[in-house]
Amino acid sequence: MKIAVVILNWNGKALLEQFLPSVVAYSAEANIYVADNASTDDSVAFVKANYPEVSIIQNTVNGGYAKGYNDALKDVNEDILCLLNSDVEVTEGWLTPIITAFETDSNLAIVQPKILDFVSKTKFEYAGAAGGFIDKYGYPFCRGRIFNTIEEDKNQYNNAEIFWASGACFFIRKDVFESLAGFDESFFAHMEEIDLCWRAFNIGLTSKYISESKVYHVGGATLPTNNPKKTYLNFRNSLFTLTKNASGFLPGLIFTRLVLDGIAGIHFLTKFQFANIIAILRAHFGYYVALSRLLKQRKAIQQQPDYYNVKSIVVQYFLKGKTEFNRL
Structure with a gap:
C-alpha cells in the first residue's frame, strides 16, 4: 500500500522551515509532496534547495484549502492520501498504525490521528483533538474539545469510529x-x-x-481563532454542510440554526466583538445567496439518519455545563 503525505502551502516558508524536517525524518513509508497555492514568497525555492526528495506541485491560483487540494491531488496517485497542514509536527512511527488500519479494514475510508497542541503538548488541539462529531443542527465538536474547552490528554480516548476527521491531518483512500x-x-x-x-x-x-498515531498542531497559523474571516467561513460553511447532508425537515433545522446563531451573535456582543457579529450576518447572507445551488446538491445526496449522537451541543455545553465529551 503506497501512501502520500501532501502539505498545502501558501506563503509559508517559515512554517516549512520549522515543520517540514519532522515530516521528512519520520515518513520513510511515504512519498512527500508540497502543493503550493501560488505563493509569492520563496517557500518553493526553499523546499527545492533543501529537500530535493520532496516533490513540488505548483497550483496556478490560491483556491484555498478545498480547491488547492482538489487541484494538487490530481497529480498524486498513491493509494492513501495524507493531507497535512504545514504547521504540524509529526512523531516517529506516526504512519505505521495508520497504514495498518487501512490494510486491515477495507471499509475504512478516512482516518485521523491524535492531534495534540504544539505549545501545550499535554492538551488536545482545537482542530480535531481525538476525532469529531456533529449535533443535529450542524455544530461540530470533538472528543477532547467542545467549543473552546480543551481537555488534557490522559489517554481517555482510544481507537474508535468518528463522524469527521480533522483537515489538519486527514487520511483518505485515493479512490474514495x-x-x-x-x-x-x-x-x-x-x-x-x-x-x-x-x-x-x-x-x-x-x-x-x-x-x-500522534501529531502536534500549532493551529491558527493561517487565521487566528477569533478572526472575523474565520467566523464567517465557519458559520457559512456549517450551514452549507447541514443543508447538503442532514436528514429530516430542513426548514426546521435551518430555523433553529438561525436562532442559535443569533445567540452566538449576542455572545460576541457581550465581548464587544462587533466584527464577528457582522461576520455571522454576512455568513447567513452568503448562505441564502447559495441556497438554490445547495438544494440541488442536496437532491443528489442520499441523506442518512442517525448522523448525530447529541441533539444540541449548545444546550449540553452552555445550559447543562457538560464541557467534556465523556460527560455527554
Missing part, C-alpha cells in the same frame, strides 16, 4: 476521494473536511480515530 469528487470548492476553507466525511457517511463508509 475521487468517488466523492473531492472537496466542495465553494467552501474555500474551513469545514470542507466535515462535508466530505458526511458525504462518505451517507454512502456507508467509515471514518476512524487512531490513538497510536
Whole structure:
C-alpha cells in the first residue's frame, strides 16, 4: 500500500522551515509532496534547495484549502492520501498504525490521528483533538474539545469510529476521494473536511480515530481563532454542510440554526466583538445567496439518519455545563 503525505502551502516558508524536517525524518513509508497555492514568497525555492526528495506541485491560483487540494491531488496517485497542514509536527512511527488500519479494514475510508497542541503538548488541539462529531443542527465538536474547552490528554480516548476527521491531518483512500469528487470548492476553507466525511457517511463508509498515531498542531497559523474571516467561513460553511447532508425537515433545522446563531451573535456582543457579529450576518447572507445551488446538491445526496449522537451541543455545553465529551 503506497501512501502520500501532501502539505498545502501558501506563503509559508517559515512554517516549512520549522515543520517540514519532522515530516521528512519520520515518513520513510511515504512519498512527500508540497502543493503550493501560488505563493509569492520563496517557500518553493526553499523546499527545492533543501529537500530535493520532496516533490513540488505548483497550483496556478490560491483556491484555498478545498480547491488547492482538489487541484494538487490530481497529480498524486498513491493509494492513501495524507493531507497535512504545514504547521504540524509529526512523531516517529506516526504512519505505521495508520497504514495498518487501512490494510486491515477495507471499509475504512478516512482516518485521523491524535492531534495534540504544539505549545501545550499535554492538551488536545482545537482542530480535531481525538476525532469529531456533529449535533443535529450542524455544530461540530470533538472528543477532547467542545467549543473552546480543551481537555488534557490522559489517554481517555482510544481507537474508535468518528463522524469527521480533522483537515489538519486527514487520511483518505485515493479512490474514495475521487468517488466523492473531492472537496466542495465553494467552501474555500474551513469545514470542507466535515462535508466530505458526511458525504462518505451517507454512502456507508467509515471514518476512524487512531490513538497510536500522534501529531502536534500549532493551529491558527493561517487565521487566528477569533478572526472575523474565520467566523464567517465557519458559520457559512456549517450551514452549507447541514443543508447538503442532514436528514429530516430542513426548514426546521435551518430555523433553529438561525436562532442559535443569533445567540452566538449576542455572545460576541457581550465581548464587544462587533466584527464577528457582522461576520455571522454576512455568513447567513452568503448562505441564502447559495441556497438554490445547495438544494440541488442536496437532491443528489442520499441523506442518512442517525448522523448525530447529541441533539444540541449548545444546550449540553452552555445550559447543562457538560464541557467534556465523556460527560455527554
